[in-house]
Amino acid sequence: MIALDNELRVLRAIRRFAWLRTRDIAVLVWRHPETRPGLGSVPGLQPPEPTATELRMAQKTLARLREKRQVLHASAPDYSRIYALAEAGVRVLRAQGADATTGKDAIREFSLDHYHHRRIANEVAIAALTEGYKISTERETAQGRWIGGRDGIAGKIPDALIRTGSDIWWVEVEHSRKNVPDYQRLLVWLTTVRRDALTPGGSTLLGKNMHWRQIIFVCTPTFQKKLTRDLQAIGWTHAQINMLLRFSTALYRIGSVEFQR
DSSP, X not given: OHHHHHHHHHHHHHHHHSXXXXXXXXXXXXXXXXXXXXXXXXXXXXXXXXXXHHHHHHHHHHHHHHHTTOEEEEEOTTSOEEEEEOHHHHHHHHHTTOOOOOOHXXXXXXXXXXXXXXXXHHHHHHHHHHTTOEEEOHHHHHTTOSTTTTTOBTTBOOSEEEEETTEEEEEEEOOSOOOHHHHHHHHHHHHHHHHHHTOTTOOSSSOTTOEEEEEEEEXXXXXXXXXXXXXXXXXXXHHHHHHHEEEEXXXXXXXXXXXXX
């Protein structure tokens, strides 16, 4: 029974994220999350390292799932092994009442940039989960299975969403250079969020008594400097930037070639 329960937990984890590496599964399934974060806490973002025991349990469970043909596996551009749901795994989850779909398209073909974008977004979400936060993954937000639905919030969908109580952290992974129209839309959206976050009566965009804590950018130092400069040019103050935005430029090496595995 324990082995079957572990297999089901792995399948559920993969369903939430579309695909996962062995190390991701090890942490998600075998690490007990911390209790609910305290008042005033902030997500740490540091990618959790699996223990030897967690990795061994993940490897054994994935080997059984491969034998049962319930998971698909492929080599990622950085040579990591990634796993997605096979048709047999989908049937198992549907029998449990979950609306699952196969992940064969998710791992069949993707660019280097797309892979690392999803990998980083997944790592941020997993790190938050281990700290006791609730999260919406990039897969879930793309499918409309989050508080913003398919239309998003002010027309935008995050790469990950972190929540505790009524507080929201919106995560954006900026792994490559934005084109001019997309960048201009980002400036407009951020300014809309600033206005909403500073409204005395509370947020109208988030609803349900939720509050903006921060928009987190996982990005290069160059992107941080440009965005900060351009926001100031359209009227943002230093205080507003420091209050509403958070930049993570050291935890991940973001570029076209150099990435952490």
